[in-house]
Amino acid sequence: MGLEAKLTQDGFLTTKIDALLAWSRKSSVWPMPMGISCCAIEMMAVGGPKYDIARFGSEVMRFTPRQCDLMIVAGTVTYKMSHVVKKIYDQMPDPKWVIAMGACTSSGGMYRSYPVVQGIDQFLPVDIYLAGCPPRPDNLLNALIQIQEKIGRTKGRDFQNKPLSELNVIQNN
Amino acid sequence: MKEIILNQLNASLPNIQVETSEFKDELTIQVQKKDIVEVCKVLKNDSELKFIHCIDVTAIDWARRKDRFTVVYHLFSLKNKFQLVVKADVDESDCNIDTVSSVWRSANWHEREVYDMYGITFNFHPDLRRMYMPEEFEYHPLRKDFPVLGIPGSLPLPKK
Numbered sequence: 410m411g412l413e414a415k416l417t418q419d420g421f422l423t424t425k426i427d428a429l430l431a432w433s434r435k436s437s438v439w440p441m442p443m444g445i446s447c448c449a450i451e452m453m454a455v456g457g458p459k460y461d462i463a464r465f466g467s468e469v470m471r472f473t474p475r476q477c478d479l480m481i482v483a484g485t486v487t488y489k490m491s492h493v494v495k496k497i498y499d500q501m502p503d504p505k506w507v508i509a510m511g512a513c514t515s516s517g518g519m520y521r522s523y524p525v526v527q528g529i530d531q532f533l534p535v536d537i538y539l540a541g542c543p544p545r546p547d548n549l550l551n552a553l554i555q556i557q558e559k560i561g562r563t564k565g566r567d568f569q570n571k572p573l574s575e576l577n578v579i580q581n582n
Numbered sequence: 583m584k585e586i587i588l589n590q591l592n593a594s595l596p597n598i599q600v601e602t603s604e605f606k607d608e609l610t611i612q613v614q615k616k617d618i619v620e621v622c623k624v625l626k627n628d629s630e631l632k633f634i635h636c637i638d639v640t641a642i643d644w645a646r647r648k649d650r651f652t653v654v655y656h657l658f659s660l661k662n663k664f665q666l667v668v669k670a671d672v673d674e675s676d677c678n679i680d681t682v683s684s685v686w687r688s689a690n691w692h693e694r695e696v697y698d699m700y701g702i703t704f705n706f707h708p709d710l711r712r713m714y715m716p717e718e719f720e721y722h723p724l725r726k727d728f729p730v731l732g733i734p735g736s737l738p739l740p741k742k
Binding site for chain 1: 714715716723728729730731732733737738739740741742
């Protein structure tokens with residue numbers, strides 16, 4: 410199979426540290442399930458055996474933001490809730506990524522009215538906007554794969570000795 | 583049922599004005615806003631009526647009418663299996679009405695919601711705070727002159 414086959418010979422392989430770091434980072438993205446409304450149900454389906462997010466190394470949904478790399482904002486974010494979402498996002502350790510799951514989170518969706526934030530990119534740096542109301546579970550998996558590709562392109566030096574504000578710029582590219 | 587309600591109201595409170603109307607088998611009684619607590623007490627406590635369930639308290643904004651708001655009380659009598667609507671007009675210049683939370687405790691939150699959404703003050707209410715919107719919000723969203731998309735900058739967002 411994978412690594413074991415190579416290890417049978419002389420027991421070493423050559424790679425770049427950057428590649429190894431990015432590979433390990435992207436293979437175990439720990440999501441923070443920010444389930445606010447109906448999109449969270451589809452997110453649960455992704456966690457279940459039929460769609461099985463574990464195939465992509467992201468089955469450890471942590472309910473403490475301090476252990477997470479990826480925030481899945483699943484649901485309508487109201488102005489009152491936006492402060493909570495931001496607070497949880499701020500507690501996540503860098504580097505971190507954000508999926509805006511569904512129409513409400515991306516643009517306000519069908520709630521074009523006064524209490525709903527018309528797109529969470531007004532206060533969060535969003536990496537993937539996910540279409541659908543709610544998106545199919547396959548669609549969320551697709552978003553995760555795209556996040557993994559994005560993480561795979563990062564270099565170790567992208568995250569070294571950078572102030573937070575610059576880091577966000579890199580993540581938004 | 584209409585006769586029983588009016589008879590009992592007249593017997594207990596002979597001096598009040600009550601208008602009735604009916605729509606789709608639903609009886610509405612319109613009272614003056616100064617009488618609302620007395621009327622509600624009778625409706626709840628009278629042994630013939632027993633409207634012990636306050637389903638909802640809400641309001642209507644008529645925008646350009648003289649008495650701009652109507653406060654609407656939906657009541658249900660488990661004894662008679664009958665639903666009754668009580669209405670009272672409130673003008674914008676004197677935008678308050680007495681609370682009925684002393685009659686039905688569940689009216690407490692319903693009245694807070696009406697206060698939040700329409701800006702109608704409930705006199706003697708034990709805890710008149712906003713229900714949904716942030717406490718420092720200055721507007722009342724369900725008024726007809728409030729824009730659907732809100733007033734820009736009136737609700738704070740966290741810094742990016």
